[in-house]
Every structure is written in C-alpha cells, then in structure tokens.
Amino acid sequence: MLKKTVLNDAHRALNARMVDFGGWDMPVNYGSQIEEHHAVRKDCGMFDVSHMCPVDLTGTDCRPFLSRLVANDVAKLTVAGKALYAAMLNDAGGVIDDLIIYFLTDTKFRIVVNAGTAEKDLAWMQAKAAEWKMDVTITQRRDGANNLGIIAVQGPNARAKVWQVLPQAKAAIAELKPFFAAEVDQYFIASTGYTGEDGYEIMLPANEAEAMWNALKDAGVAPCGLGARDTLRLEAGMNLYGQDMDETVSPLDAGLAWTVAMKDARDFVGKAALTANGQQKQFLGLILLDKGVLRGHQQVVTKQGNGEITSGSFSPTLQQSIALARLPLGVAIGDEVEVDIRGKLLKAKVTKPVFARNGKAVQ
Amino acid sequence: MSNVPSNLKYAASHEWVLKNADGSVTVGISDHAQEALGDLVFVELPEVGAHYAAEKEIAVVESVKAAADVYAPIAGTVTEVNQAAADAPESVNADAYAAWLFKMTPDNMADVDALLDAAAYQAVADAA
Numbered sequence: 443m444l445k446k447t448v449l450n451d452a453h454r455a456l457n458a459r460m461v462d463f464g465g466w467d468m469p470v471n472y473g474s475q476i477e478e479h480h481a482v483r484k485d486c487g488m489f490d491v492s493h494m495c496p497v498d499l500t501g502t503d504c505r506p507f508l509s510r511l512v513a514n515d516v517a518k519l520t521v522a523g524k525a526l527y528a529a530m531l532n533d534a535g536g537v538i539d540d541l542i543i544y545f546l547t548d549t550k551f552r553i554v555v556n557a558g559t560a561e562k563d564l565a566w567m568q569a570k571a572a573e574w575k576m577d578v579t580i581t582q583r584r585d586g587a588n589n590l591g592i593i594a595v596q597g598p599n600a601r602a603k604v605w606q607v608l609p610q611a612k613a614a615i616a617e618l619k620p621f622f623a624a625e626v627d628q629y630f631i632a633s634t635g636y637t638g639e640d641g642y643e644i645m646l647p648a649n650e651a652e653a654m655w656n657a658l659k660d661a662g663v664a665p666c667g668l669g670a671r672d673t674l675r676l677e678a679g680m681n682l683y684g685q686d687m688d689e690t691v692s693p694l695d696a697g698l699a700w701t702v703a704m705k706d707a708r709d710f711v712g713k714a715a716l717t718a719n720g721q722q723k724q725f726l727g728l729i730l731l732d733k734g735v736l737r738g739h740q741q742v743v744t745k746q747g748n749g750e751i752t753s754g755s756f757s758p759t760l761q762q763s764i765a766l767a768r769l770p771l772g773v774a775i776g777d778e779v780e781v782d783i784r785g786k787l788l789k790a791k792v793t794k795p796v797f798a799r800n801g802k803a804v805q
Numbered sequence: 806m807s808n809v810p811s812n813l814k815y816a817a818s819h820e821w822v823l824k825n826a827d828g829s830v831t832v833g834i835s836d837h838a839q840e841a842l843g844d845l846v847f848v849e850l851p852e853v854g855a856h857y858a859a860e861k862e863i864a865v866v867e868s869v870k871a872a873a874d875v876y877a878p879i880a881g882t883v884t885e886v887n888q889a890a891a892d893a894p895e896s897v898n899a900d901a902y903a904a905w906l907f908k909m910t911p912d913n914m915a916d917v918d919a920l921l922d923a924a925a926y927q928a929v930a931d932a933a
Contacts, residue, residue, distance in 0.1 A: 459843075470843070470870065471843060474843075474844055475843050475844050475868075475869050475870065476844045476869060479869075669843065669869060669870055673869055733847065734847055734849070734867075735846060735847045735867040735872060737872060755869055755870075756846040756847070756867075756869050758869070763846075763847075784865070
C-alpha cells in the first residue's frame, strides 16, 4: 500500500502520471516533463513535497544538540529565520541524510528531512538526544495529528504569485533573502528550494494544502512533477540523497565539503572519520559531447582512473546530457573523459558541478 | 488513453509492426510506450544489414526519465532506419505510429502473423 500525500486527489484530478517514489504515490509529470521544467526556469511552477518530513525541535539544548548532530555548524545561525543546509553523518563519516535546519528561537528549530530517510533520521536523533542527555523534544510533523503539507513554488515569478494568493503574508516574506523563513499565522514560508530558482517553500496545515494548491493553480502556477524536480535540481548541481551520496559516502567525496565545518574545535558525529580519511574523490559535472544520455552508475574513464556517474539525465536548458560524477583526484575541469554507455565509450567534458540557475545556463 | 491502431501487429514488449507490400516490415514503439516513457530525448537505431533474433535488443529510446530497450519483434535483417526519428526524438512522442524506427526483412513472415493483434495488445497495455 503506497503512502499518499494530502494532495493525492488533486494530482489525480489533473491526470498526473503517478509513480511509486520510495513507497509514496507521487506525480512524476502532468503531461510534458520538459515543459514543466521550462515553466520553472522561465515563469513559475509548483511541486507537492509533502512526502518530505518536517521535524520540530524544542527545548533548551537545541543548539548544543544540533552542534554535535550535524557536520555544518549551527553557530552560523544567528538571525531568526535563517536556514542552514547540513549533512547528518554516522560515526564512519557517511551521510545518514542531508537536511535543512531553520533557526526560529534558541529553544525552537525546524528541520526538514528527506521522505525515504525520515524514520531512520528520527530514530537516530532520538537516540543521540538520549545518549547525550539533552533537553530537546523531537516531533515529526508529517503524519498524524498536526501534520503539515509542503508546496514548493519556484521560478522567477514565484514570489509575485505567492503574494497574490497570500496577500496577508506579503509584508513578512517580500524581502526574505535566500535561505530564510518567516512564520505568518499558520504558514511557515521559506525562501528555500531545490531548483536553482527563486521561490518559496510553503508549509501549512495539511487540511489547507489542497485549497492552497488550487489557489496557486488558479493564479497560473504550473503543477510540476518529480520528474522536472529531478532535472531542475540536477541542472542546479544539487545533490540527491540515495543517488549522489548515502551512508557509505563521505560528504567530502560528494561535493559537500562546503557544508562541513571542520576547522574549529567543535566536535560532531563523523568528524574523526572525516579527519582520518580526508577527501578521496572529487565531485564534478559532466557534459556529454557525443549523442546519448548520461545516467547514474555509468563508468567514467579518465587518465587518473575510473569514476562513476551518480546522477545523469538530459538537460532541457542546455539541450545536452549532463551528469554529476564521482571522479578520481587529479581530474581537472575542462578535461575530456569517456563514459561507458552500453559498452560504447562516448566523449564527455568535465565541468563544475552546476549547469543552470536563475533561468540561465552557467556552462 | 493510448491509441492502438487495428491495422498493426504488436509485440508484448510494446513495439508495433506494419507489413509492407514489398515483404519488409516497419517497426516502431507503441503510443502506450511513448506515453509511459515521457519526453524522448535520444533514439539509438540499429545498423542496416544487421541480423537480429526475435526478442533481442535492437534499439534504445531514452526519455528524460529513463532508458528503454527496443526489442526485435521478430527475427530478421534490418533494411532501413529512420534517421529523422533519431534527429528529432520528440517526433515519437508526437505520433508514435508515424515516427517509425526501422524496417526489417523477416526471416519468416509467419512470425509476423503470430504477433499480438490490436485487442490483445490493448489488454497488455492496460495491465501494464
């Protein structure tokens, strides 16, 4: 039995093509995935991401708890509403999950974790809170009473569309810098996203999600499926948990060194392993020069040895196939490498791991 | 709803087959297949002159979502490929029965007659 988000009926009413996405019955597209992708780059689209799990932390030890729990440093969160992207590691330095932490007050934080990892994340957090004897209460907000829906509205026109639908929130959210959140009445509105475009992620009581979805649709926001969400995040060079990294992969080998605060004295779970192992691989982009489509798990042949594609697809913005890949140290941006696609070695160019943002190709 | 023309034969692996007057057959993927794959972005065609056993991988169609093999619906030799479909993969989404992929000379024409008819293929597509 697949799990359903509160917007399941709305997707079916729009004739979405539904797929089993990690045990969730989710829309992959509502027609053309490529058109949905372009809608987000050029105008405005929305995604049901209610399968992701908000987790509320309350208590006097929120900061010391998070400081030990994740590889990024919550000391960077000094202004109320600020968000931080962070990896939660195991003792071996592998990534249990990547998550966004919103700082509300010193006794109240909100975290959003991935759908497929929510149960193990919660169990890990609870175990650590008990082990460290911290005063922190951990409450998931996805299932059961007081659950939340999440709608991501993304694209150059996303802000204006949300102001139109939620005029009472405009004053609080109009000037939100990227990676901030504001609470307005029952709405939690964040300027975060997973597309490389401006926009908001709106968390709201689950029983209001369908009315919000329909109001946004009536305002001209294009419903977009998880298919477009994947090509948008790939173009933006954003990692996907389970594909680009998992519990066996160090954040240093997954392009996440920028989220790992190693230098100061602060200890966190996995730090000793990261210090001992260092960086073993590089996480870079590829653009296929021959015809074909790059996909996860394809082998990459370089002068320095073999690497592997972690995520690949066709880029609607570049009109070429692109990928994120884990490559040997020594491979340089601009190098030409070969990718084994069904036994044929095709030429690809090594790039920075970002391809398009804010409506434009960046390669 | 997908379109299943009654003048064609079908393989359960979602290829359609049209018998031509010259003894060759034309092969493409069904409307159901293109719809399930979504926006196609790459088509890899077989080589003219190559011989394939029935149910062997003969071509590849890739959408933004996934790669899918196309199987030889019958044993035979490739006589012609539709480069226009490879140059514009979206043409297969627009009309899967106009944008054929390749032509074959069957080893045995009776193999074509043994393929699924439209009603039988519709049942396969509905179950998928």
